[in-house]
Amino acid sequence: MNTPSLRPDADPVLRYLFVHAHPDDETLATGVALATLARAGHEVHVLTCTLGEEGEVIPPELAHLAADADDTLGPYRRGELRAAMSHLGVREHVLGEDPATHTGSAYRDSGMADTPANADPRSWVAADEAEAVAALREHMSDLAPDVVVTYDEHGGYLHPDHVTTHRRTRAAVAALPAQQRPRLYVVLSAQDEAAADRAWLPDVVDAAHGLTLLAAGEAYPPSVVDPALVTHEIVGDPADLAARDAALREHRTQVSVYDGGYYALSNDIAARLARADRFAALDPDTGALLPAPMAAEGAATLCEGRIVGLPAEGGR
Incomplete structure (x- = not known):
């Protein structure tokens, strides 16, 4: 990739809101940026x-938390999220959480595509669309972020909750008055970097872990795109990456983090830990990705790892 790697400038200070579907998504998809x-x-x-109540549980001693056992994984993962964000210095919220106790949520994890959990009336995908969008819009209106970041239209790998989160986040931004709209960005992965990561893994993954290595020719998730579509990136320095790794280790029900720079989910497929997070700006009205020149105009902009084009009154 030819995108410059520049650290973000904190003058002026901006307010960012990253919208994710489940605990651990934030660190896996955007931990470097956070x-x-x-x-x-x-x-x-x-x-x-x-x-994230429907997640598979990796540690055997915590198997009782699963949805088909005690069904207490959600509160446990809430604690994992809180611990993870403490490593990053990030403020965390759950949609519909009790503000007094910081417990509960308005919506339940919908599970993977075509599973019975999709039909649960409490699930995120089954929720009333207008009500869910209104809840997101209200949160944005109260917080007044300069920048909102979420998944692209494919949700990374077509998880129903990720796709739904993209659609509703975009609708919530579009529903705000024009003068209150934050800039909207979606997370992408560049195919050249994804290919380089696959080529890197066989030389570093310890065979004793029993992980699967994907072959170079195996298909990529749909959010792995032509590098030309990636217009923004944030590259972490060693301290940033160490903080991200510490945060990810807190999500131990869902993620195994190994020394050497790689991790695996419950599917035991080895993946390289990101050194940078990549994005493109999105038009909330049309859903179209904005090319770099358009993305750099106007309000707060995450561009090439720093903020550009910010009007003087935009800082906090």
Whole structure:
């Protein structure tokens, strides 16, 4: 990739809102950006739409938490999220959480595509669309972020909750008055970097862990795109990456982090830990990705790892 790698400038200080579906998504998909922006002095928030109740549990001693056992994984993952964000200096919120006790949520994890959990009336995908969008819009209106970040239209890998989070976040931004709209960005991965990561893994993954290595020719998730579509990136320095790694280790029900720079989910497929997070600006009205020149105009902009084009009155 030819995108310059520049650390974000904290003058002026900006308010960021990252909207994710489940605890751990924020660190897996945007952990480098969260760490880098917070350490640079910006005000960074994560809003999580569900507690991830349907996730598979990796540690055997915690198997009783699963949805098909005690069904207490959600509150446990809420604690993991809180601990993870403490490493990053990020303020965390859960949609519909009790503000007094910081427990509960308005919506439940919908599970993977075509599973019975999709039909649960409490699930994020089954929720009333207008009510869910209104809840997100209200949160944005109260917080007044300069920048909102979420998944692209494919949700990374087509998880129903991720796709739904993209759609509703975009609708919530579009529903705000024009003068109150934050800039909207979506998370992307560049295919050249994804290919380089696959080529790197066989030389570093310890065979004793029993992890699967994907072959170079195997298909990529749909959010792995032509590098030309990636217009913004934040590259972490060693301190940022160390903070991200510490945060990810807190999500131990869902993620195994290994020395050497890689991790695996419950599917035991090895993946390289990101050194940078990449984005493109999105038009909330049309859903179209904005090319770099358009993305750099006007309000607060996450461009090439720093903020550009910010009007004088935009800082906090």
